[in-house]
Amino acid sequence: MKKTMILMAAAVALAIAISSSAQDEATSVQAGVYSQEQAERGEQLFSEACRVCHQPEEFANGGYMEGWNGMSLNDLVEFIRSTMPEDNPGRLKRQEYIDIVAFLLKQNGLPTGEKEMVRQELKNIQIEGPYGGSGEQ
Numbered sequence: 001m002k003k004t005m006i007l008m009a010a011a012v013a014l015a016i017a018i019s020s021s022a023q024d025e026a027t028s029v030q031a032g033v034y035s036q037e038q039a040e041r042g043e044q045l046f047s048e049a050c051r052v053c054h055q056p057e058e059f060a061n062g063g064y065m066e067g068w069n070g071m072s073l074n075d076l077v078e079f080i081r082s083t084m085p086e087d088n089p090g091r092l093k094r095q096e097y098i099d100i101v102a103f104l105l106k107q108n109g110l111p112t113g114e115k116e117m118v119r120q121e122l123k124n125i126q127i128e129g130p131y132g133g134s135g136e137q
């Protein structure tokens with residue numbers, strides 16, 4: 001009987017540890033989730049693949065990003081990946097779409113950090129303001 005109780009207590013403790021570590025990973029675009037170099041790569045890719053139809057200004061200064069508030073970066077990346085470039089959706093590599101989104105974050109004045117964004121983390125990064133100007137126009 002006593003042994004069963006101890007095992008049960010251990011199982012509960014483990015379950016709590018697992019669920020709280022999953023929660024700890026949740027973060028926001030305000031936390032410096034992409035690097036400067038990644039945004040620069042994204043800018044280059046945007047010039048090659050998107051600029052024929054779009055100006056980066058269309059997606060800058062919060063005007064576009066506000067519509068995504070409360071969604072995750074994964075939602076934004078997958079949306080762009082499945083619809084753009086309009087004449088050939090999904091043509092780029094997944095990581096290239098992620099780099100382009102890093103550039104879009106930069107255009108919205110969101111802070112850079114040490115690490116690059118990678119696919120596995122995108123679901124845990126929430127899109128939220130405030131947004132600012134990029135200073136790169």
Ligand code: HEC
Nearest residue numbers: 046049050051052053054059080083084085086087092100
């Ligand atoms: C062949 C032209 C073309 C190319 C190339 C293209 N787009 Fe688009 N894009 C469009 C059109 C047309 C729309 C819909 C009208 C609009 O919002 O401008 C659109 C809309 C969008 C939207 C807004 C969608 C929404 O409703 O929220 C985003 C974001 C976007 N494009 C990103 C990109 C990115 C990033 C690339 C490069 C990988 C790209 N587009 C390449 C034509 C293009």
